[in-house]
Amino acid sequence: MSAFAKRTGLLFPLLLAGCTSSLDTNGGRRPGGGQVAPGATTETPGSPGTPSASPLTPPGGMTSAVVTPPVVIGPPPVVPMTCTAPFDPGFTPLRRMSRGEYDNTVRDLLGDTTAPARAFPNDDSVIAANLTLPQLLFEKYFDAAKTLATDAWARQVAGTQTVSLWPCTPSATDLTCARQIVSSFATRAFRRPVPESDLAPYFAILSKAETLGDSLEVGTKQALRAVLLSPNFIYRPEFDVPETPDAIHQLNPFEIASRLSYFLWASMPDAGLFDLATQGTLSNPEVLRAQANRMLTDPRSVGFVEKFGAYWLGISGIENANPDPAIYPTWSEELRASMAAETRTFLGAFVHEPHPLRSSLDANFTFLDQRLSDHYGISLSGGTADPSGLTRVPLPQGVRMGLLGHASLLTMNSKATETAPVRRGKWVLGNLLCSAPPPPPPNIDTTEAPPMPGSGPQTARERLAIHRADPACAGCHAAMDPVGLGLENFDGLGRYRSVDSNNIPIDPSGMLPTGEAFTTFEELRSILKSDPRITTCAASSVLTYALARSTTESDSCLTTDLATKADTANSSLSDLLLGVIESPWFTFRRGEKLP
């Protein structure tokens, strides 16, 4: 960070005219003016319509069956050896910040920790196409921008602002300083250098204040409010090559910085990333890797842990769990929070520590507080304090090892009054194996049949036997039910039990459609741990999350490559993240193919 930036407390150094000499002010690519990706080895020709196509020749060679090699502009992407089809990074629509990203971004942009987006409508989706902008949300943005700007300005005046808004000291009449404040704020809020000419609409607000007889400070505050409502703030635009919008090209360094920061932090780039983008070195593989590693150790990486945890494992589902206190007297909001904290911290350990990805299914440690320690009957002694506030507890061989023993996942996949083996089985298939069964056909009564009068209590296994008897159900339930029944040793709150609520001993044994049989939960767990889909599912989940679009056939060579590495080199979740970041899927883009 420059000395000036340090002095002013700015996250980013001010981008004065000389700072951008190697780049134009739109961040390396001016719409309408052709593009030169920094570090490009292939120049874009000046004449529109005749880009120098650079057919991909991956190191492993390309089949000659390719009909139309995609147009690639700029440096050639390096794809895994195993990829035979032409590289295609796919098209991700204009991305709007989701709720969580908005809160993290205003925290880092303004030092505002009030999380205003909690009052926004539910838009939790990692798919860019789904992040539309309905009227209500725009109005929430409008209201939030006003409060955020007013509060930040007040903190600045009071001297308590943690992220300075003032590169100069404003006065009622200093127009130069007012413009400088707007310009430096817009640069950070838009996450790229903003040419003065683009800021004219915001400067007009300063004139408006003069017309209304207000001081320039009032006008500047209003201009900052407008910046917080700008589409350049609310969305993260990435630009295509104007003449050939569907050409594959490397992202400009500021676009890469934002992709990195929203991937690993669910927030805006910091000064370090912004500096590297300004220098044009961020697309250098060594620099990119070093930055990704730095970011993964930064506390802001909790942004990834939470958002990816919600997407991959669905751990936010614990917030909707509704156990019946009449049956589970120990259930409380505090217990809910403890459960969520365990899984979140556990996932964090898999991001921050080099555990093999598959060991998430039988890790010999977890994170507990006293409440969850009592809940599980696992002592905290012998544990170590974790920065999360929980105790990191070593686990002996047993049922509690790994994700499948987490009370959060077991509870959210239960009914209010009892376990839900089908739901649990479906969760394992869908979330861990990316093999979600299709929904039941219409006109099927999915109600469990009541027990025959006088027949005595039924076990879950007996109740689900009807699925095997009905051919319309058997196909899917043969995959779901054995997994769910194998988890029956965990009650509706995830506590271990050897008998069910009717005191009938639990038989967790079963056989998967693949023919693998098990007699205990731990045997089931080890079968699941070695399922090849564990790593391919994690890889495609990470890629979907990173690119904000669903994966397609042309992504499969990357996900297969990443999964193979996870299997053969025991690589970790963070290796998977790095693998995605270092792939051209992450640093390249194309516009939408026109029909």
Add this chain to the structure above:
Amino acid sequence: MRKSWKINRRWLFAGAGSALALPLLEQMNFARAQANGARRYLGICMPNGVPSEQWVPAATGANYTLTTAQTSLEVVKSDIMVVSGLSNKIAEQNGIGSLHYGGVAGLLTCAVPQPGSSPVIGISIDQVLANAVRSGTRIASLQLGLKEGTTVGSGAQCGAGTPCVYGRELSWSGPSTPVLKEISAKAAFDRIFTGVSPTPAPPPGPDPAPAPAPTVDKEREYNQSVLDAVRADAQLLQARLGASDKERLEQYLTAVRELELRVGGSGLPTGGGGEPGGGGTVPISSGCQPGTGPAATLTYEEHVAAMYEVIALAFQCDLTRVATLLLGEAECDYVFRSLGQGAVWHEEVSHGQPQAHNEIIRWHLGEFAKFVMRLKGMVEPGGTTVLDQSAVFFGSDVNDGPEHTFTDMPVILAGRAGGAINPGRHVRFNGQPLANLHLTMAQAVGLTQQSFANSTGTVNLA
């Protein structure tokens, strides 16, 4: 806690009884609109389905007996119409999200919900109506709900191949653009009524107080310049984006325009129906008394009552004429402890406990009945009531909780839509598409187009 929801709904709206009217700069044309007989539309979905045997009365016509689940409607029986026999099988296709998700998104769209990572369905009838009527009210259309709704992967029926949004939004402005709902009653109230401040209307008679000298409303001026700035910025950005992103940014520009009507400008009337900008002093009815709004924290049951009250007030003050209300979400698993229940609504009650399910339905219809009575008590300048001018649709996502069928959809109507609907009867339309009813209701409220979704015509409600 068990009886807390039974408090008088007025308690939820502190100050509702005080004499209120509107400030000069916020002059709303609603009195004129009411005199002109402005019609209102409301679409309500109670999730989790209702089996027809719990819903369809034995007899049709005026002499029918409400079912056990419907007894709470007795007090408004002459103001409602039980409708049976309609089919919405189009929403059954693809079996989206155990059908409940397709059922919720399909209820007002009557379209095929497509599988995939992004939603593709159809425009909903309320949005068709809002686009067509363009009433110029402060809120073009209002979407309310109770729960945030399920998000990806949280163990529900959505996620892989099924967008969760199908289960949490009723209103769709286009096939892939759900109109997200507001779930905070307080925020909804503030959005609708902020600026509708309590200033008494000038009393009739000689020697009225002189009107205050016009002052510059700085807040409004700044609102306008902020919106001007971001619009200019968006246009600049739009010119640089690819074709489909350009279109995406249209959502932003539309939102700017809509909000501008309300918070921007330089003091022109922004609320109420009638011609935009048709200012001037309009007599203010003493009927519009929004009060100070609901409390920020409500129980689930209070929440339901508060949302109904927000809609009633918004209709009465003519700040919106089109609204939807989703009473939960697809596969809603709320536990009605207030009814002495311990099991969750969807997975346990609607699937396997018909008596308890009846109680839940009866409770919901009871709240609906209170809402109908509230509209009926809102007398408009012409002597009619808000209920007389309204067309209210109350339905559920599927017929028959356990089996999830889309024939014989559970529907109840309320209101007379200015005379187009003749309630007090059970009417059966065997096998006609649900879209026919939506089209008929929308036409009664002012829609002129002759078809909607998979409609094959209209139904006779008169």
